[in-house]
Amino acid sequence: MKAETREVTISVNGREMTRRTEVRTLLSDFLRHELGLTGTHVGCEHGVCGACTVLVDGVPMRSCLALAVQADGAAVETVEGLAPEGELSQMQQAMRDEHGLQCGFCTPGILMSMLAAERAGVSCAEACGDVLGGHVCRCTGYQGIRAAVRRRWAALPAARGEETPA
Numbered sequence: 001m002k003a004e005t006r007e008v009t010i011s012v013n014g015r016e017m018t019r020r021t022e023v024r025t026l027l028s029d030f031l032r033h034e035l036g037l038t039g040t041h042v043g044c045e046h047g048v049c050g051a052c053t054v055l056v057d058g059v060p061m062r063s064c065l066a067l068a069v070q071a072d073g074a075a076v077e078t079v080e081g082l083a084p085e086g087e088l089s090q091m092q093q094a095m096r097d098e099h100g101l102q103c104g105f106c107t108p109g110i111l112m113s114m115l116a117a118e119r120a121g122v123s124c125a126e127a128c129g130d131v132l133g134g135h136v137c138r139c140t141g142y143q144g145i146r147a148a149v150r151r152r153w154a155a156l157p158a159a160r161g162e163e164t165p166a
């Protein structure tokens, strides 16, 4: 039986992309395989590890749990949008400065969640706690990542960086 397909238009990192895709295509696969945006990593494919996190209309979402057709008409942000000219974003630079990654598999998802957290005005404690808690990193022991988050939050307007957990 032929798989049902549908045309999907998504604004990805500010550029409108239209593709005809099977209705069962996951958003993560759509980004990676149909648009070639392999910065969105796929680990567990069960919504657990957070590696596939992207922003959909500004909200962090596990792209392995969403269908591409569900994002039709939405604005999606991926890690590729953080450094469009090749210059690292401030959170990316903080991760680099604090050695917040080893293999880097978890990194894109963490960066996207931190971007949403920054925009939402969450505290440093919450970013290091609940937000980071949604991401599995098998390499770092989280110390470098937490240091990077603290560094980034310390550079935010005063009240934002005041709670800086050790």
Ligand code: FES
Pocket (backbone or CB within 6 Å): 041, 042, 043, 044, 045, 046, 047, 048, 049, 050, 051, 052, 053, 062, 063, 064, 065
């Ligand atoms: S690959 Fe989506 S949460 Fe792990």
Ligand code: FES
Pocket (backbone or CB within 6 Å): 100, 101, 102, 103, 104, 105, 106, 107, 136, 137, 138, 139, 140
């Ligand atoms: S740096 Fe390897 S999984 Fe996080």
